[in-house]
């Protein structure tokens with residue numbers, strides 16, 4: 001059922017009536033205007049979803065009559081004309097028309113063009129609303145509805161304005177860096193730098209000079225002074241990602257900076273004072289590392305401050321639909337597309353076990369949207385990405401579960417009977433049923449006409 005209201009603007013009453021008939025058959029409500037003045041009056045009074053506009057209208061009967069109306073219309077305009085005139089079509093499109101239909105109008109073509117324009121217009125409206133929502137929502141960049149995400153947001157808004165150190169723990173890809181950035185963004189330090197250091201990715205012998213900087217001549221290759229990451233984070237936030245990977249020698253040096261608020265660059269004699277807020281993250285069991293002697297306990301208690309624990313997606317499956325929508329929206333906004341995800345594909349994505357957590361989900365949505373070629377993501381695209389994966393794609397049908405189970409039982413019973421040449425005792429054995437149980441099912445499903453072969 002189409003519930004849109006369409007306005008047909010044409011000076012030929014017979015054509016208007018015919019067009020109205022075709023559109024009403026498609027389920028639309030239709031109003032008719034014979035000139036632009038009448039059209040304007042209807043547009044003021046009614047909410048019109050689409051306008052079919054003839055260009056050569058009274059009083060002048062020149063195309064300019066219709067062309068002038070196009071920019072005044074909020075709803076999509078499809079221009080119809082007796083002349084399949086390319087120039088006129090281009091002028092109409094330049095004036096803001098959505099599409100062009102040459103008379104005589106083919107009713108099937110009309111139905112397709114109208115439907116396409118309405119769907120596209122609806123999607124554009126949704127997209128602009130979502131764009132606005134993206135700007136307005138202060139979800140701190142942390143999408144999700146779960147208890148864990150909600151309490152994390154609350155905690156961030158309480159602790160961000162303070163200088164308390166924060167330790168974020170949780171599995172890889174669960175948003176630890178986003179949380180660190182949100183803390184910085186909601187603090188009074190937000191206009192200063194947020195410096196991220198991946199402690200595990202920088203070789204141990206380089207970490208010291210990276211963090212503290214160095215003076216010219218401090219070591220071979222130090223041909224000029226270099227400011228370190230700690231100094232760059234002065235008055236801002238230093239995010240120590242994968243802090244559990246920090247070599248023990250560096251742990252001592254970092255502890256000193258945190259305790260004294262100052263340090264010497266490598267090869268330097270002048271003390272550099274800094275005012276930094278420390279946010280650290282790890283996916284390791286840091287307390288366990290302390291107990292095992294791999295991580296200094298004094299540093300641990302210095303950086304621990306307040307601990308935020310992120311959860312794997314498996315532990316908060318209710319966040320998955322919102323995350324899917326969010327990543328798809330971001331993709332659409334960035335690429336100027338209106339890609340959607342079909343319900344069965346959405347269900348599959350929601351139920352999948354995302355072992356790589358939000359990072360994997362995000363990458364998957366972006367890849368699916370890219371291979372959907374501007375259309376809809378279906379289970380085909382999913383199969384394409386997940387080939388070789390033992391995951392089973394289930395096609396959801398409109399029928400009830402009971403009905404589908406019944407059909408599957410019928411198929412299996414028929415197949416077993418065929419394989420056993422209709423011998424019910426053998427078929428029952430194959431299906432691990434009693435003969436009596438099989439006969440009952442056959443009766444229920446009307447299969448008892450299947451003959452037993454001698």
Ligand SMILES: Nc1ncnc2c1ncn2[C@@H]1O[C@H](COP(=O)(O)OP(=O)(O)OP(=O)(O)O)[C@@H](O)[C@H]1O
Pocket residue numbers: 141142143144170171172173174175176177178179241283326358359362
């Ligand atoms: N709640 C969320 N809302 C929106 N995007 C998220 C959320 N959680 C994670 N992401 C996105 O998922 C990706 C991985 O997140 P992030 O890098 O913050 O994880 P991480 O826990 O720091 O991972 P790692 O331990 O591997 O460094 C990023 O692109 C991030 O934008």
